[in-house]
Amino acid sequence: MKRKAVLLSVIGLVLLIITVTIFIISTPYPLKYFFYSGDRITGTFTMTVAGVEYDPVEEMLEYENQGTQRLHDDINGFTIRGGAYGSYKISFLLDNTILYQLTGDTFFETFTSKPILTYQYINTNWWHVTEMTLTAEMVIVNEEWVINTKTIYSEPLENGDISVTTVEKAFTYAEVMQGKGIVQFGV
Numbered sequence: 001m002k003r004k005a006v007l008l009s010v011i012g013l014v015l016l017i018i019t020v021t022i023f024i025i026s027t028p029y030p031l032k033y034f035f036y037s038g039d040r041i042t043g044t045f046t047m048t049v050a051g052v053e054y055d056p057v058e059e060m061l062e063y064e065n066q067g068t069q070r071l072h073d074d075i076n077g078f079t080i081r082g083g084a085y086g087s088y089k090i091s092f093l094l095d096n097t098i099l100y101q102l103t104g105d106t107f108f109e110t111f112t113s114k115p116i117l118t119y120q121y122i123n124t125n126w127w128h129v130t131e132m133t134l135t136a137e138m139v140i141v142n143e144e145w146v147i148n149t150k151t152i153y154s155e156p157l158e159n160g161d162i163s164v165t166t167v168e169k170a171f172t173y174a175e176v177m178q179g180k181g182i183v184q185f186g187v
Helices: 002-026 096-103 106-110 173-177
Strands: 041-049 058-063 068-070 072-074 077-080 086-093 116-123 130-141 144-156 162-172 182-185
Touching: 041 086, 041 096, 077 086, 096 106, 116 130, 116 144, 144 173, 144 182, 162 173, 162 182
Parallel strands: 041 130, 116 182
Antiparallel strands: 041 077, 058 068, 058 086, 072 077, 086 116, 130 144, 144 162
C-alpha cells in the first residue's frame, strides 16, 4: 500500500512537471512581457532639412485625452512608460525661422505659427514592448517642400515572435502647417 502511494506520488509529480513544461513552451506570448518593468515604448527621431540634420524645437507626448507633456528625450532617444491601450501622439514642433536659416528659402518666412509633425501610435495590447525609429526628411519636390516620413516599429506577437513593420508617408509642408501632418501606425 505504501509502495503504491509513493508510485502515485511520483507519477503525479512527473505529470505536473510535464504539464508545466508544456504550458511554458506553448504559452501564446512570452511571460517576460507581462513582468517587463522598463519603459514599454522607446524610440529615436531624426530629421533632415535639405540634407542638413535638424533638431525640433520641442518634443511632446499626448496619451488619449490626458493632456500634453514634454517627451523625455536624451541622446539615446525617447522613452514612454506606456502599458495602456490607446493612442500615443508623439509630436515634434518645427520652427520656420530655423528652417529659413537652413534652406535660405523665404517661403518659410511667410508663416507665423509653428507646424507640428505628429506620429500617432495606436497601442492595441497593454503588454506590448514597442521600439520605434521615426525619421523625417524635408526636400523640394516639383518646387514644393515635402516631408517624407518613415516609421519602423517592432512589437511582440501573441506567438512570441517579433513583428517589424515599416510605414512611409509624405506630406507637403502646407499640409503640415494645416495640422494634417499625422503619421498613424500600430493598428
